Amino acid sequence: MLEFAFKGSKKYYGWMTGLLVLIGIGFLVYLKQLDVGLGITGMSRDVSWGFYIANFTFLVGVAAGGVMVVLPYYLHDYKAFGRITILGEFLAIASVVMCVTFILVDLGQPMRVFNVFIYMSPNSVLFWDTVVLQGYLLLNLIIGWNVLEAERNGVHYQPWLKPLIYLSIPWAVSIHTVTAYLYCGLPGRGFWMTAILAPRFLASAFAAGPALLILLCMIVRKTTHFDPGKEQIQSLAKIVAYAICVNVFFLLCEVFVAFYSKIPEHTDHLKYLYAGLHGHNLLVPWMWASLILMAIGIVLLVNPVTRKNESVLTVACIVIFIGTYIDKGLGMISGGFVPNPLHHINEYWPTLPEAMITLGIWALGFLILTVLFKMAIGVKEEVRA
Amino acid sequence: MNDKKWIIAGIVVFLAIFAFPFWYNMGKAAPAPEVKLTEKAKAAKQCVMPTEYMRAEHMQLLDVWRHNVVRNAEREFVNTEGKTFNMSLSNTCMDCHANKADFCDKCHDYASVDPYCWDCHLDRSKENE
Amino acid sequence: MERTRRNILKLFGITALGVSAKPVLNAFAKEQGHPAEPQIRKGEKALKAKQWAMVIDTRQFHSAHDLDPIIEACHHAHNVPAFENKNHEIKWIWDEKYHHAFPNKTTKFLNESVEHRPFLVLCNHCENPPCCRACPTKATFKRESDGIVLMDFHRCIGCRFCMAACPYGSRSFNFRDPRPGIAEQNDQFPTRMKGVVEKCNFCAERLAVGELPYCVKASNGAIKVGDLYDPDSEVRQLLKENYTIRRKQALGTEPSVYYIV
Known part of the structure; x- marks a missing residue:
C-alpha cells in the first residue's frame, strides 16, 4: 500500500519537500544540541522541563483523541464513523511517533535511553509511559494496516483483530492517564497535585484530537476525491463541543478548589499563569488568549446554527486547537514549575533552537501523517472506483 | 527476465562499495601498538590482576569496580595475592599508568573504541608529566 | 592458576x-575452599550508619559570609562548576532565607534574628525519597546500607524526572559540559558530563575512608552528622536537647536534615 505515497501531484511533492526541509533544519539544530547540551534551550534549574515535554504531553492527547472515532464505531456500532476510523488511527500513529521523538530530544543522554529497559523500574511512571506509548503505537499500526488492507481487498478484516481493537480503546485512555500521572503524583508541585489532572488531560485531548481530525477531513475533502462525509464531521464536532466544555469545566473546578481553599501552594501557580506573580507575567496574555479562544470555540460549537455551518466549524476547530495547545503546551508545564519549590520565580520561554527542533518534529509528524493518509485515501479511492 | 545483467551489475557495485574499507586498507594493516609502561608500573611488576587478564578484561573489571563503589559503598579490592587496592580509576589506575596517551589512548585508538571515562574522571597524567 | x-x-x-x-x-x-579469590569489600575505616542524618545549628550562622567557606569547601572538592548563566546553575549546598527554605513555616512577623539568618539547604537524603521513586533507570537510588540518596552518573539518562519530583529543589542538571566552569579542579574527584543530574552525595567518598563530610569539617561545629537510629549518636543527642524543624515535613518524605532554629 506504501506505493500510494509515491504517486502524487506537484503540490503533494512540494508539500513533502517543504516538510523534509523543516525536518532537516530541525535535525541540524538537534546535532548542535547533542554537541552543546540542553543549554541551548530556555530550560533551567528551576524549570527543568520545557517546550519538548509540553509538546509531548499535548500530542499524547491528540493520539488518545483518535479513540473518539474508534469507540463509537466499534462499541456503539455507529456506522457513519466506519469511513473515518482509519484516519483517527493513523493520526494516532503520527502523534505517538512525535511524542516519542519529543521525549528523545529532551533527554540529556539520549544514547543511554535503553537503560529504561535494561534497568526496568516499575516504580517510575516514566517507565510505564514508555510501555503504554509503544503499545499504543503497535496496536494502531497493526489495526490500521490490517483493516485498511482488508478494505482494499474487499473482505472483512481478520477476526483476531477484534480483541485488539477493543483493547485499543481503554489503551488510548491509559496513555493520557499515565502521562498525567507523570505530573500529578509529585509531592511539592501544587499545580499538578490534583486528582482531576488525568480527566482534565483527557478532556482537552478529546477536544484537540477530534478538532484536528475535523480540519484534516476538510483538507482531505478539498484535495482528494474522497469525502469523509458531512454527518461524520458533524458528529465529530459534537464530540469536540462536549469535550471542550468539560475541559473548561474542569479548569474552573481547579480554580474553585484553589481559590476557595486559598492554599498558597495551589493558588500561586494559577496566579502566575493568569495574573502574574510578583511582577512576573510572561504567560498572562497567552493564558487569557487560550481561555478566550476556548470560550469562542464553545459558543461556536454548542450553538447548532454555527456548528452546522462548515466554514464556521473550521474556524471553531482552529480556535479550539490553538486554545488547548497554549493551555497545555505553554501553561501546563511551566505553570507547575513557577514558582519553584522554594518560592523563587524563574520564568521560562523557549529559545529559537528549541523552537526549530520542535518545528522539525512537528514536520516529521506531518510527513508520517501525510504518507499514512495518502495510503488510506488511495485505498478508499481505489475501492470506490 | 531481461534485467539479469542490471541486477548482477547492481550487486557488484553494491558489494564494491560495501567492502570499501576492506580493499582500501588491504595490505597496510596498522601494527598492533605496544603500550608503554611508566617506571612505577614497571616496578610494580603486576597490575591488580595478572597482565593477560587485565589486557583482555580491564573494562569488565572497571565496570565491576564502578558498580560496587557507586552503588554498594565497597571501595576496596583485595587481589589473589592479598594486596589491597582502592577501587578508583583516577586515583589508583591512573596513579600508576600516569601516561594516558601512551597507555590507554594508543590501544583504544587502534581498536577504534571511544570510552567516555575521561568525560568525568580526570586524567592525572598531565600533572605528572 | x-x-x-x-x-x-x-x-x-x-x-x-x-x-x-x-x-x-x-x-x-x-x-x-581456597580464600585466595579477589575480594571486594568496604574499607575498615569506613563510617557506618543505618540512616545518616545531619543537624544544622543555624544559631551559629549570622550572615551569608559565615556559610561561604562551607559552600566553597563542598563545591571545590566535588568539582561543582560556576556559570554566569543562572539557568545553568549547579549547586549542591547553598544559602537561602528562612521563608524560602521553609516556605510553609513562615509567620508574618518573624523573629528578627531568624529572618536575617542564612539557612544552608542541600539534599535532604529523605527516608522516603520521591526522586528515587521517579527515576526510570534507578540511576538515583537510596543506598540500603546507610540511607544516603545517591546518583549513578554512568546510568543517568538525563530525563530530569527526579528534578520535578524533588520538593526541595535540591537537584541540578548539567545543561552543558561542566568543565569550563570549574576554576580549580580537584583531581581526586570526578567531574560530571553534560546531560546528567547531580546533587549532594553526603560525601559518600569521605565516609568510605572514615572522614566526615566537607561541610561538617568547615562548619566549626555548627553541622553534625551521625546515625539517626543510634540512640547514642551525636545527632540523636542534639535532637533530644534541641527543638528542630525539617523542610516540608508535611509531604511525608522524612528529610534527614534537621535544623536547630
Whole structure:
C-alpha cells in the first residue's frame, strides 16, 4: 500500500519537500544540541522541563483523541464513523511517533535511553509511559494496516483483530492517564497535585484530537476525491463541543478548589499563569488568549446554527486547537514549575533552537501523517472506483 | 527476465562499495601498538590482576569496580595475592599508568573504541608529566 | 592458576550484568575452599550508619559570609562548576532565607534574628525519597546500607524526572559540559558530563575512608552528622536537647536534615 505515497501531484511533492526541509533544519539544530547540551534551550534549574515535554504531553492527547472515532464505531456500532476510523488511527500513529521523538530530544543522554529497559523500574511512571506509548503505537499500526488492507481487498478484516481493537480503546485512555500521572503524583508541585489532572488531560485531548481530525477531513475533502462525509464531521464536532466544555469545566473546578481553599501552594501557580506573580507575567496574555479562544470555540460549537455551518466549524476547530495547545503546551508545564519549590520565580520561554527542533518534529509528524493518509485515501479511492 | 545483467551489475557495485574499507586498507594493516609502561608500573611488576587478564578484561573489571563503589559503598579490592587496592580509576589506575596517551589512548585508538571515562574522571597524567 | 583465572573471568562476567560482585565472589571462595579469590569489600575505616542524618545549628550562622567557606569547601572538592548563566546553575549546598527554605513555616512577623539568618539547604537524603521513586533507570537510588540518596552518573539518562519530583529543589542538571566552569579542579574527584543530574552525595567518598563530610569539617561545629537510629549518636543527642524543624515535613518524605532554629 506504501506505493500510494509515491504517486502524487506537484503540490503533494512540494508539500513533502517543504516538510523534509523543516525536518532537516530541525535535525541540524538537534546535532548542535547533542554537541552543546540542553543549554541551548530556555530550560533551567528551576524549570527543568520545557517546550519538548509540553509538546509531548499535548500530542499524547491528540493520539488518545483518535479513540473518539474508534469507540463509537466499534462499541456503539455507529456506522457513519466506519469511513473515518482509519484516519483517527493513523493520526494516532503520527502523534505517538512525535511524542516519542519529543521525549528523545529532551533527554540529556539520549544514547543511554535503553537503560529504561535494561534497568526496568516499575516504580517510575516514566517507565510505564514508555510501555503504554509503544503499545499504543503497535496496536494502531497493526489495526490500521490490517483493516485498511482488508478494505482494499474487499473482505472483512481478520477476526483476531477484534480483541485488539477493543483493547485499543481503554489503551488510548491509559496513555493520557499515565502521562498525567507523570505530573500529578509529585509531592511539592501544587499545580499538578490534583486528582482531576488525568480527566482534565483527557478532556482537552478529546477536544484537540477530534478538532484536528475535523480540519484534516476538510483538507482531505478539498484535495482528494474522497469525502469523509458531512454527518461524520458533524458528529465529530459534537464530540469536540462536549469535550471542550468539560475541559473548561474542569479548569474552573481547579480554580474553585484553589481559590476557595486559598492554599498558597495551589493558588500561586494559577496566579502566575493568569495574573502574574510578583511582577512576573510572561504567560498572562497567552493564558487569557487560550481561555478566550476556548470560550469562542464553545459558543461556536454548542450553538447548532454555527456548528452546522462548515466554514464556521473550521474556524471553531482552529480556535479550539490553538486554545488547548497554549493551555497545555505553554501553561501546563511551566505553570507547575513557577514558582519553584522554594518560592523563587524563574520564568521560562523557549529559545529559537528549541523552537526549530520542535518545528522539525512537528514536520516529521506531518510527513508520517501525510504518507499514512495518502495510503488510506488511495485505498478508499481505489475501492470506490 | 531481461534485467539479469542490471541486477548482477547492481550487486557488484553494491558489494564494491560495501567492502570499501576492506580493499582500501588491504595490505597496510596498522601494527598492533605496544603500550608503554611508566617506571612505577614497571616496578610494580603486576597490575591488580595478572597482565593477560587485565589486557583482555580491564573494562569488565572497571565496570565491576564502578558498580560496587557507586552503588554498594565497597571501595576496596583485595587481589589473589592479598594486596589491597582502592577501587578508583583516577586515583589508583591512573596513579600508576600516569601516561594516558601512551597507555590507554594508543590501544583504544587502534581498536577504534571511544570510552567516555575521561568525560568525568580526570586524567592525572598531565600533572605528572 | 589457570583454573583460578577462568573463575575470575566467569564471576566478573556475572557481575558485569549488574549483580553485586560480593556474594558471587564469596560463593566461589567457599565452593573451592581456597580464600585466595579477589575480594571486594568496604574499607575498615569506613563510617557506618543505618540512616545518616545531619543537624544544622543555624544559631551559629549570622550572615551569608559565615556559610561561604562551607559552600566553597563542598563545591571545590566535588568539582561543582560556576556559570554566569543562572539557568545553568549547579549547586549542591547553598544559602537561602528562612521563608524560602521553609516556605510553609513562615509567620508574618518573624523573629528578627531568624529572618536575617542564612539557612544552608542541600539534599535532604529523605527516608522516603520521591526522586528515587521517579527515576526510570534507578540511576538515583537510596543506598540500603546507610540511607544516603545517591546518583549513578554512568546510568543517568538525563530525563530530569527526579528534578520535578524533588520538593526541595535540591537537584541540578548539567545543561552543558561542566568543565569550563570549574576554576580549580580537584583531581581526586570526578567531574560530571553534560546531560546528567547531580546533587549532594553526603560525601559518600569521605565516609568510605572514615572522614566526615566537607561541610561538617568547615562548619566549626555548627553541622553534625551521625546515625539517626543510634540512640547514642551525636545527632540523636542534639535532637533530644534541641527543638528542630525539617523542610516540608508535611509531604511525608522524612528529610534527614534537621535544623536547630
